Amino acid sequence: MSTDLVTEYLQQLVAFIGANPSLAGFICFFVAMGEALFLVGLFFPSTVVLVGAGTLIGLGNLEFWPIFIWTTAGAIAGDAISYWVGYLFKDQLRRNWPLNRYPQLVQRGEDFFAKHGGKSIFIGRFVPGVKSVVPGIAGMADMNFMRFTFFNVMSAFAWAAVHLVPGVLAGSALFALGEIDTRLAIILGALCLAVFLAVVMIRWVILIILPIFGGTHGLMVRWFSRRQDSVSQWIARTYDPDNPQSVGMLLSALLLLITLPVFFWFTQAIAPERTMARADLAIGTFLEAARNPTRDQIMIGLTMMGDSVVTVIVAVAVGLYLFSRKAWRRATGFVIALASSALFVVIIKSLVGRERPIDLYTGASAFSFPSSHTTVTTVLIGVLAVLLVHEKSGRFKAAVYSSVAVYAILMGFSRIYLGAHWLSDVLAGLLFGACIVAAFAFIFGHIHNEKVGRGALAGISLAALLSVSTFHIYYGFDNAVRMYQPRSAITIMDYSQWYSYGWRNIPAKRINIVGDFEEPLPLQWSGSPEEIEAYLSARGWKPAPKWDVQSATGYLKGETPAGELPPVPHTNAGRLPILTMIYQSDDDHRYVFWLWETKFRLKGTDNLTSPLYVGAILEEQAVRPFGEFSGLQSDDDQSAAINPFSGLEGATIKRRVNGNTVILAGPKP
Missing domain, CATH: 1.20.144 (Vanadium-containing Chloroperoxidase; domain 1)
Structure with missing residues (x-):
């Protein structure tokens, strides 16, 4: 399995933890145990998941102590299993697959154990490439189990803290930034994630994959050595496993x-x-x-x-x-x-x-x-x-x-x-x-x-x-x-141009942050956000709940009405919504309205310009997984069943080529 694919699965696992907090402890337990298991841990990078869980703790989505205890327990269990595997099978492990293919890996673990003794259990927990073999080596060497357990438990507490606390601090910082500037929090979060993944992948490849791969490319080199042409002979000489640089060159x-x-x-x-x-x-x-x-x-x-x-x-x-x-x-x-x-x-x-x-x-x-x-x-x-x-x-x-x-x-x-x-x-x-x-x-x-x-x-x-x-x-x-001064790409058109043909230049659907088309945009509004808010409020719509720790916990309860769940912020062509409102038809159904500013401005007869906005309505239905949580699902491709915009001032209905309608409305100058 490629490292990119593993990382993708781990990112999905972090997202699953955020959506299923009651299962977070079990997931962290098995992830921590997996990285500590004999040999298996070499291919099981838990850092992404555990730092991600720590970030969710800092954001207020998870509790620290339960996650910390589950993670510590998983690390203890993984090392204990590795110890008993080594204790029970001893030298049989050397003779059988896969250790007979990687003798240098066992040698590294034995050298590390011989150098540090019992402390190797504690130190080795933090050393890539040896942490998943040292407990097994300790078992093979008949290390006293009580002594092993002491170092195992102590190192597990430290290891869990090292992996969770940085995420907690990052999540807390992002939460504080989000209270001040949501856009800045998103940018810093994405940038930190990119840097974090790059560093984790580099360290994983260099410290874990390369030492393992060093014992496997000998077959390829021997195949070239049996061929008599000069190119094959050059490859066999240059990339001989005895050359310590050959593995890095093949990775290059x-x-x-x-x-x-x-x-x-x-x-x-x-x-x-x-x-x-x-x-x-x-x-x-x-x-x-x-x-x-x-x-x-x-x-x-x-x-x-x-x-x-x-x-x-x-x-x-x-x-x-x-x-x-x-x-x-x-x-x-x-x-x-x-x-x-x-x-x-x-x-x-x-x-x-x-x-x-x-x-x-x-x-x-x-x-x-x-x-x-x-x-x-x-x-x-x-x-x-x-x-x-x-x-x-x-x-x-x-x-x-x-x-x-x-x-x-x-x-x-x-x-x-x-x-x-x-x-x-x-x-x-x-x-x-x-x-x-x-x-x-x-x-x-x-x-x-x-x-x-x-x-x-x-x-x-x-x-x-x-x-x-x-x-x-x-x-x-x-x-x-x-x-490098900011230069906004603003397009100005007068009201007659907008009504006659300009409305067609505005996309028919919302464009999300990765460039995909989402729900239709049935409204183009030339007035102010306050005016559309007042219009919808008179018809039973309410401002959407804002994201905070209290509102976010609504997703953790199975009986939270749909109208009390804060909606996920939707961007349109990179712009955050100016206004978000909710209409709750019953406990399990609601409609969400978003209003975004566009790059277009309308010029009146007095030559003053005003922003042009677009709006969308999305129908969302509450789901209750296991009866313990609350979530929302929707169909972005479908138009909402209700459209309250026909009564807006100066409303004009236009029809697109695909048959969808759009309402042009707002006070005229």
């Missing part, structure tokens, strides 16, 4: 084979009217509304660290250092990697010809896809990371590559936030940058005779980056502020 080849096709998939996925293009627009609009001067200054400073003047000078400094050390092949490869990626970006920009969200540059740089900032930054720091971690320990590699991933993600985010690129531009840049880095690692990973002073290389790179960035930001910041 796999990464290359994955990232390059996905990058080219993006080139067709961004075509107009495709889901990705709509998602780009929605996310860009969502971030645009979150901008303020303080955040802008932070993001502008970050994005200027990826400007060409900075990357070129850093690259020159690194290249000169490598050539001065006579590391000819790696220096040449470094130059080729950067030059080819920069040239490739220019070629793709010219071929695709996608417009930026805002006008920034001229020539090929005026185009958007892919992001050159993200691509070149990823290649520069990624290749430097390959040079720095060559022949280093797994922990050092995980730390360096995690730092590189975080820096590249933040650089890409700054480009989206400032409106310089669409999300897909940045994702494509990250993919192609990773592709070039993987190619560099694959080609130069077997070189042993070129010694690079890693400390000096890191110092030169960091000094060049910080000094040039500081100088560049100091002298160019004011100009960058003017360049």
Whole structure:
């Protein structure tokens, strides 16, 4: 099973925990136990689920102590089972599958146990790659069970706290931010999640998967060694299992084979009217509304660290250092990697010809896809990371590559936030940058005779980056502020244009944050939100309950009326609703009305403009799983059974090509 698929399942499990809090304890128990089980834990990363559960605790959706106790109990049970497996079967485990295929894994566990003794049970709990074998080794070594249990219980408490508490703190911070700025909380939550998943995946692959895979590719190498052609013989020599770099090189080849096709998939996925293009627009609009001067200054400073003047000078400094050390092949490869990626970006920009969200540059740089900032930054720091971690320990590699991933993600985010690129531009840049880095690692990973002073290389790179960035930001910041100033894409039309044909330019359905079409938009409103609220209030509608700890607990009870459950915020083309109201027909049925501002403004006879809004009604039905919880289900594709808008002032009914109707209403100037 691929790591991406495992992560997807774990994310779904976190969502299931949030929707089923009564089962959260059992889930955390089995997840914690699974990671501690002998060998099974190598393929069972629980961090995503447990930190996600901690975040739900911080958000007020779960109780801390029950989850903490269940998680601790699961960790204790998993280690205890592993101990007894080792105690009962002892050396039989070595001779049978799967341990007979991974003798180095057992050896690592035995070395760790021999070095730390009983403390290895406590320490090993936190060490990837050995934590799921050390308890079994303890059993094989006939360690006293009571002594084992002491270390097992103590380490389980600490391990549960380490996994849950960061999530609790993050959830509490996001909840506090949500009370102040819902949009900012969503943005920070998504950014933290992206960084967290990237770091977890990197550490899992480097510290767990690579050591295991190290004993399995010998079959492939032996197959090549039996072939007589020169290419097969070169592969057999280069990727011999005795070469400690061979596993990393093969992983680089796999990464290359994955990232390059996905990058080219993006080139067709961004075509107009495709889901990705709509998602780009929605996310860009969502971030645009979150901008303020303080955040802008932070993001502008970050994005200027990826400007060409900075990357070129850093690259020159690194290249000169490598050539001065006579590391000819790696220096040449470094130059080729950067030059080819920069040239490739220019070629793709010219071929695709996608417009930026805002006008920034001229020539090929005026185009958007892919992001050159993200691509070149990823290649520069990624290749430097390959040079720095060559022949280093797994922990050092995980730390360096995690730092590189975080820096590249933040650089890409700054480009989206400032409106310089669409999300897909940045994702494509990250993919192609990773592709070039993987190619560099694959080609130069077997070189042993070129010694690079890693400390000096890191110092030169960091000094060049910080000094040039500081100088560049100091002298160019004011100009960058003017360049990246917010530019809302507002379209102005007069009332006659709106009534005659302009209404057709507004999508017939809501566009969610990932670009999919959802429920129909039967209302276009030219008045104020207060006027439509007063109109609906007179007809029995009420303001929707706001999200807080008290209202959220309504989902945990089986008898909560539908009208008392806070609705999930719906975005339309990246905009949060201006107004949300509810009409409850009975305890189990309700209608939810949302009103969103559009990018259109209507110009009156006095030349003053006012926003144009769109509204949607969605019918929701309460569901009672097991009679203990409350939930809501709806059909986004169906129009609501009621439509209270026909009595609005100046209501005019228009009919679309597909037969759906839309009401144009509101006071005229």
